[in-house]
Amino acid sequence: MLFFAFLRIFDCLYAIPMILATSLVYAASRHENTQEIFSQGLRLSAWLAGFMLLGLVLMVVIF
Amino acid sequence: MERSERNIVSNASGYFPHPVSPPQSAGSMKRRAMKEKKTDHVVPLKNAVFAAFLAWFLPGLGHLYQGRKAKAAIYAVCILGLFFFGALLASGKCGVARCVYISMSPGPGAGVRYYYFAQVWAGAPALPALVQYLNDPTGVKQAANGFMAPPMQVTPGSRGYSENEPSIDNIRKKLNRRFEIGTLMTTMAGLLNIFAIFDALYGPVNEEEEERNRQKKLEEKRKRQRAKRRKGEDTAEM
Numbered sequence: 001m002l003f004f005a006f007l008r009i010f011d012c013l014y015a016i017p018m019i020l021a022t023s024l025v026y027a028a029s030r031h032e033n034t035q036e037i038f039s040q041g042l043r044l045s046a047w048l049a050g051f052m053l054l055g056l057v058l059m060v061v062i063f
Numbered sequence: 064m065e066r067s068e069r070n071i072v073s074n075a076s077g078y079f080p081h082p083v084s085p086p087q088s089a090g091s092m093k094r095r096a097m098k099e100k101k102t103d104h105v106v107p108l109k110n111a112v113f114a115a116f117l118a119w120f121l122p123g124l125g126h127l128y129q130g131r132k133a134k135a136a137i138y139a140v141c142i143l144g145l146f147f148f149g150a151l152l153a154s155g156k157c158g159v160a161r162c163v164y165i166s167m168s169p170g171p172g173a174g175v176r177y178y179y180f181a182q183v184w185a186g187a188p189a190l191p192a193l194v195q196y197l198n199d200p201t202g203v204k205q206a207a208n209g210f211m212a213p214p215m216q217v218t219p220g221s222r223g224y225s226e227n228e229p230s231i232d233n234i235r236k237k238l239n240r241r242f243e244i245g246t247l248m249t250t251m252a253g254l255l256n257i258f259a260i261f262d263a264l265y266g267p268v269n270e271e272e273e274e275r276n277r278q279k280k281l282e283e284k285r286k287r288q289r290a291k292r293r294k295g296e297d298t299a300e301m
Contacts, residue, residue: 014244017148018251021141028141029258030268032106034133 012056019048106131106266118263120186122256125263138259142252146185149248152241157234158209162245163189165196166213166231173202173214173231178246184253184260205229 023044027037108114109129118125123139126132153162163182166173182189192211199206202213214231227233235242267273 011240011244014152014248017145018248021145022251022255024137025141025255025258028134028137028267029262032131032134032267032273034137036273037134037137 015049015052019045019052023048108263108266111264115260115264118260119184119256121188122186122252122259125259129263134262138256142185142256142259143188145248145255146188146252149245149252150188151245152248153238153245155238155241157229157237158205158212159207160191160211160245161209161214161229161234161238162242163192163211163249164213165192166202167196167200168216173216176213178250181250182253184256185249186256189249189253202229 020041024037024041027041027044031037031040107129114125114129116125117128118138121139122142123135123137126135126138150160150163154160163179164173164176165179166176169175179189179192183193189211191207195206195210195212198204200213202215205212205215209229212229214234215228217228217230238245
């Protein structure tokens with residue numbers, strides 16, 4: 001059971017392209033300079049990933 | 064010099080009569096500067112409305128038209144990549160890109176598909192679903208191997224129902240969670256393209272701040288060069 005639960009964690013990998021695309025497009029709509037777009041995009045993606053990870057941990061702890 | 068001659072000024076593109084505006088107050092000059100600041104973009108937007116249409120039609124195309132190649136590449140890779148990846152995830156034996164379709168029949172069966180209102184913002188990649196819907200709203204024909212076609216409007220237990228029919232239940236059963244993830248990705252791609260459309264229409268949000276930073280950096284660079292030159296002169300004098 002735990003093994004299958006562990007396997008389902010790999011479904012979270014689908015979130016990576018979504019996080020990257022969202023943060024880069026958002027950053028691109030704020031800046032014109034490519035360097036600034038990438039720096040803000042990566043920062044934002046780290047925030048999003050961290051926030052989602054926190055949610056996952058909380059859910060694992062609660063349920 | 065006569066008054067009429069005084070009112071003729073030269074222009075960079077040539078000489079033509081141009082009335083000299085009367086002296087303005089500080090307030091009106093400030094208002095004018097503010098107005099100019101609002102309309103003048105550092106980024107050349109060309110025909111912004113046409114660029115916005117292109118940005119909707121194919122993500123990145125509007126920015127390519129405006130000559131903003133790097134941003135065009137970012138938008139195209141992120142939005143189109145997300146859309147096609149999602150569509151690919153929701154593909155299988157039951158058809159291709161089954162998560163992008165239009166269904167407007169309330170009640171049992173496929174139901175009303177609200178996701179398409181977000182997916183359509185991705186532009187041309189989502190338009191085959193509209194063609195399929197106009198061609199066959201009930202999904203009986205399933206043309207082009209069911210590519211973005213609406214699911215067949217049958218429910219388990221209804222007359223003529225079989226396990227192999229591309230009804231929404233069977234599609235969900237076959238694709239499992241990939242259907243949901245594909246739906247989410249294609250929907251997000253459509254919504255993200257709205258950012259790109261507004262960017263093509265009005266330019267980046269932090270344009271003024273970016274310009275200020277650029278000016279600041281340039282000023283700092285000039286200051287450093289000046290200091291360096293002064294230092295060099297001092298050592299030469301010694």
